[in-house]
Amino acid sequence: MEALKARKFVGIDLSEEAVQLSIYDEGTEQMSEEYFPLTETVDGDYLQSGMDYVYKYFEFNELDWMDYSAVHFSLKDISEENRERLKAALTSEFVDTFGIHIISRFRGFVEYVFHQERVVWDRNTMLLEYQDNKLRYIVVEQIYRAKQKAYRAVTQEVDLAEYGITEGSETLDQDFCKMIKQFLLKNPTHIIFLTGHGFEGNWMKRTLNCLCSGRRVFLGQNIYANGASLLGISNTSLIEDGMILMQGPEMVHHTIGIVAAEGGRQKYVPITTIGKEWFNTRGSLDVILDKSQKIEFFYLNNKDNETEIASCEISDLPHRPPKTTRIRVEVTFTSCTQGLIFLTDLGFGSMFPATGKVTVFPFSLIS
Amino acid sequence: MRETIVCIGQIGKKPYRFPQTEVSVSSYEEICCYLSQHMIFYLYTLPDDDILVYMKEELGLEKLYRQLVKLDSPEKDQMKYFATLFREGNYFTEEEIRGILDRYRALKNESYIKQYKKIGDMLLKYNKATMAIQNYEEAIKHLHGEEGPEAGSIYHNRGIAYARLFRFEDAKIDFVKAYQNNGDETSLFHYYCLMVFHDGDLSGATQEVKSSFHVSDLLLESFEEKLSNMMEEQQYTDDAARYRKIVYLNVNDREEDARHYFETMVRQQQKAFRPQLESDEKWVVTNVPVRYNMVQTENTP
Incomplete structure (x- = not known):
């Protein structure tokens, strides 16, 4: 064998x-x-x-x-x-x-974090990237500390010139330390990853003391590639503990879905998931039309917890009894807030042959 | 009110064909839909094991396969098999499942005569005349000479099955028996039509029906009118158009084309006719009710 x-x-x-x-x-x-x-x-x-x-x-x-x-x-x-x-x-x-x-890169870091041991992501974790006198940071934090947890990843960029910090200056360590102290007060965190050329050169002394105070700090240059390679194992848009809301560039925070009966209850069934860039976000689901030739789509904004409903009427299908039309619903995004839903008539076996007709339903997410 | 149902499993790359009807299905939902409408075929047997393998290998429903394999033995309750199958997905509501199972129970409690007739009717609907006749014959055996409307309807439907197999003499006998049992003019009309089409003698057929069955002139008039309407409708069918084309080709000295066209038409009709002749002995045997088998055994010397 x-x-x-x-x-x-x-x-x-x-x-x-x-x-x-x-x-x-x-x-x-x-x-x-x-x-x-x-x-x-x-x-x-x-x-x-x-x-x-x-x-x-x-x-x-x-x-x-x-x-x-x-x-x-x-x-x-x-x-x-x-x-x-x-x-x-x-x-x-x-x-x-x-x-x-x-x-x-934003997602690369988040994937990296969520592929580590629980201790790394179950508390606040931060990436600091110091490059070209700009500090870019990504924070992964727990937002609901209830039974159903959720995690949020956000990213921002700070121009250090505004804080009087200049890369390579003699007072860099002192200035950086001062800025980071205030920064960490606003953004409490337990684990910090450092990356970027700005941290090279052995200039960090007081800064390192400040960063390491009660925290675990790691320095490395391959953090994004590490995250990308770990993505091969699995995608971490959802973990056992709850959803991960990634508020980064080009990330989608809406799910497109339908409400259907499952096990006798009305249930929201998402077709797409959050936690991916819009160009990587797509989904497919086969549904059977019951009494009408209409499908209601629910656009759920996971960031603000708001829902929009849009109804799509599929016209020009041959007359068939209820429950004998199978429709393949395919969702693709053309930007973070826009996309297309393709509805293909698959018929119902040899009993009601497919027409292959495709209805295109564009969507625009307002919230 | 729900408007959409989320499908489970995937669509099979190749379809599964139900042996009795040759209906093809490629998904769990299609299997549910088909079975719910054809429960009459499964009163004494369950669907073939092939369908379980199909669900596992083509539709990716491994869990359902494992559940159904446990219920797929003669000593198990068939209701459980269907309930498990229907409850796996979302295709039917609980209420609908209960309705299907109630109808199934009612079918199981019906007399063998009705069960066989219903199987025959279903097979006739799918152009399986030979198999339908076998089931009508079983139904007639269980009549034990009893007469009445029920017998009439069995004879009538068997007459239709015979006619589909071009066994017109047998069909005529059955239509007459049907009329004698249920007094339904439809059976008599079918008899009348066969006389006209088969013997090609309209006045002879009218005379025969009038003298043998003592029907009124008014009824005969209505038969003639119905027949004339049917013949007119026939003129607009594809077969009639093909026939006209063959005549046209012959008239215009294109005999070779006409012959070729005729042969193609015959091949098409033969292909369409073939299912009527099919008979699945294994299936018919496995559908014979257990009690009937016992009676047969006891009577065998």
């Missing part, structure tokens, strides 16, 4: 400064990290140059892509243009094998 092979997942973070490459081995539960600073790029295309580094690394170390189960990318800039450029930088063989899975 063939031995069960442990899966390995690759995470690649691409930015103008460097390439982060992380490989997670499910068998040994070990993460291997590589970091390549991008000193020069081909025609200014850092994505292509970054991927060249990765391809070369695999070639040099005689690694076979076929040994890996999934590859996820995290990008600093997740604009559509950049995503298309990354697509162009990948070989067709690579795309055929792994597809293209791109996430934001």
Whole structure:
């Protein structure tokens, strides 16, 4: 009998400064990290140059892509243009094998946190990224401390010049320490991850004392790639303890669903989930129409806990008795608040053949 | 009021075909819908094991498979099997499930005569004339010579099944028996039609019906009118149009085309006719009620 092979997942973070490459081995539960600073790029295309580094690394170390189960990318800039450029930088063989899975750095960190032991995410956890005299932070916090817990991840950027902090100055440690003290008073946290070139250079003394006071602090440069590689194991939009509301760039915080009877009770059945970027958010559900040719969609805003209802009438279907029309509902987003719902008539076996007719229902989320 | 039902499982890549009716299904909901409307086939037996394997392998309903396998033995209560199946998904409400099971119970409590007739009627609906006849014959055996409207309706339906198999003489006999039992003019009209179409003698048929059954002139007039309407309707069918085309091709010296067209038409009709001849011995045997089998055994010397 063939031995069960442990899966390995690759995470690649691409930015103008460097390439982060992380490989997670499910068998040994070990993460291997590589970091390549991008000193020069081909025609200014850092994505292509970054991927060249990765391809070369695999070639040099005689690694076979076929040994890996999934590859996820995290990008600093997740604009559509950049995503298309990354697509162009990948070989067709690579795309055929792994597809293209791109996430934001924000999500990379959140995925990293929720793939750690409970102690890491069950209390407030923060990532501080110090780069180009800007402090970007991501906080993962528990928002309901009731039976049904929920977690919220938020991100913000602080221009340190406003606090009189200048990167490389002699008073950097002192100024930074002062600012961070106030900052941590407003944002109490138990675990801090530090990343970014700003923290390099051995200048932190008082700052480190301040950060480490009653907290656990980790410094590393591969945090986003680590998160991307761990995504191969599973997506953490929902955990046993409750939902994770990710309020980051391009993240969707609405679920699109319907209300249907399940086990004799009316129940909200989500078709899409939160916790993904809009371009990664899609869902599908098959439903049977009962007495009418109408489907009511419920747009649930998980951030503000508000619901909108929209009704979609499917016209021009052949006359059929109740409960003999199966409709495939497919939801895709075109932005954080807009998208399309496709409703395809699948008929009902040979009893009522499918017409294949597709009704397109656009949606726009107000709240 | 719920308007939509969330489906469970996936759509099978290949369909499952029910042997009795050749109806194809590809999802859990279609299986539920079909079975709820065809419970008459499962009074003394459960659906084939193949359907359980199909649910597991094609529809991904492993849990349901495991539950139903436990209930899939003759000594288990069949009601439990169907209740488990219907309650797994959301296709039926609890009220609807209770209704289906009540009707199933009522069917089980009906006389063998009615059960066989209903099976025959269902098979006839799916163009399975041979199998329908087998069930009507079983129903007639259980009549033990008893006469009346129930016998009449069985003979009438068997007459239709015979006619579909072009066994017109047998059909005529059954329509006459049906009329004698239930006095229903419809049976007599079918007899009249067969005489006209098969023997090709309208006045002979009218005379025969009038003298043998002593029917009124008014009724005969109504038969003639109905027949004429039917013949007119026939002119607008696809078959009539095909026939006209063959005649047209022959008249215009395109005999080769006409022959080719005729052969295609015959092949199509043969294909459509084939299910009428099919007979699933295994299925008929397994549907024979247990008590009936015992009686047969006792009578065997």
